[in-house]
Amino acid sequence: MSKILMKIDGKEIEAEEGMTVLEAARTVGVNIPSLCHHDKLEPYGACRICTVEAQKNGRSRLVVSCVYPVEKNLEITTRSETIDRARRTILELLLSHAPDSEPLRILAAEYGADKNRFEKEPSFCIHCGLCVRYCAEIKGLHAVGFINRGSKREINFVPELVAAECWSCKECFPLCPTSALQAAYVFTAAQVSEIPVFEGDTD
Amino acid sequence: MDINKIDQIIDGHNSEASSLIQVLLEIQSENRWLPRQALERISERMDVPLSRIQHIATFYKAFSLVPKGRHEIHICMGTACHVRGAQNILNAVEDHTGIKPGETDLALKFSLETVNCLGCCALGPVIEVDGQIHGKLTPPETAEALKKYE
Incomplete structure (x- = not known):
């Protein structure tokens, strides 16, 4: 593995080839907010909250740090007025889906995002894909997946798999930033009597 | 199946x-x-x-997870057909079949979809039934054309 020299917030750092900017920043203790990143999962780039400014050859542009690979002589700024504005708008868009999500509210307070800016579209899911990817990549169960596309995209459990596997696992539950996943689970359970919902349901 | x-x-x-x-x-x-x-x-x-x-x-829109009718009606709602009264044709089809775009009737006779261009704007307003084009339609002609399908 060759070392790559680059700068994050003016600090010279050494990153390893193949790392993403987000990972490199975390190794030196620079915190970049993220909703869809998970250390054990492949980079996905769904939420765009981890947007940073990348300077290269005298030019600067906004890139998504959780999918942007480190490269030589790259200069990263993790906080600036431009970045804050971008993150604020992204948060406002996400908040129109899930206005009461705890992680979103914490970030909204930090970036001054107004949850009422856009019309509410309460699907509650922000499509971070954590549950879908965790179930597929770590557990290999594929019990939850996306259906439909564009603005109609949503998560969907496969009832047969849920009945057989989910109650004893539920590892995706704490990953969800908005609790839309738990709601989808209960909704699936409401359609299939074999799926337990409360502790007393299993013997 | x-x-x-x-x-x-x-x-x-x-x-x-x-x-x-x-x-x-x-x-x-x-x-x-x-x-x-x-x-x-x-x-x-x-x-x-x-x-x-x-x-x-x-x-993909090519797939359907719900049953489709024996005859698929595609009504062009593109610009050329729109200005030539595609909405009236759509109303005529809705009246004749009793279904709205995206729906299938109970007897599984017709499925109805709107499309954005069938590529023959000179024939507008156009509908396509099972791949066959019916062009330059008026609402009464549309109802007449649909009567042929069983």
């Missing part, structure tokens, strides 16, 4: 996961829709997770 027919289609593609969309398309054209048991059979035989098949089957 017959399970042997599904198996036959899957065998035609050597059960390869990369042929998933081709298999789905063949079943769709054979059966006009994709029943749940067909998806489960594909999942089992081709070793593709059911959630992934659902993702693909709901992503």
